[in-house]
Amino acid sequence: MPATYCDLLIIDDDLALDAGGYPVLVPDRACIAQDIQHMIRESGLLVDIVGERNVRKRKTNLVKLSLMVDQDTRIKPGTTRIEEIWTSRERVEFWLTAETRKFGRISFLAYADEAKEAK
Known part of the structure; x- marks a missing residue:
């Protein structure tokens, strides 16, 4: 069955190649997770x-x-949760x-400079 949504995989600000x-x-x-990660990053x-x-x-x-x-129309409204976790005095992580x-x-882990999907 073909994908409903499809995008190019981006890793470390570059296209991932096979x-x-x-x-x-x-x-x-x-694809949805990657789009949201990029939206969050671009928002600053x-x-x-x-x-x-x-x-x-x-x-x-x-x-x-x-x-x-x-x-995002692909997300059920009201289901988004962001948890702020301080791993040290200088480092904070955000679980979305x-x-x-x-x-x-x-579900993914986001930092101020990047975001990674949870497996």
């Missing part, structure tokens, strides 16, 4: 959150991120989960 040198395609659930909000000391402003930006993800309309849950 052994034959052709671009790797990423279908459906993984994670960088603002990490640099912000005011807890209220940090929480406001996390809500903005959640609402951005919920606005959301329910897609057709393909189940997506």
Whole structure:
């Protein structure tokens, strides 16, 4: 069955290529996760959150991120959750989960400079 959504796989800001040198395609659930990761990265909000000391402003930006993800038509509104986890005084991680309309849950770990899908 053909994929409903399909995109080129991006790894480390570059196209991922197969052994034959052709671009790797990423279908459906993984495509949605990749699109959301790129949307979050391009918004710049994670960088603002990490640099912000005011807890209220940090929480406001996390809500903005959640609402951005919920606005994607492939995501069930109200299912996005972002958990902020401090792994040290200098390092914070953000776990994002959301329910897609057709393909189940997506979940990935995001940092201020990157995002990686959970396996």
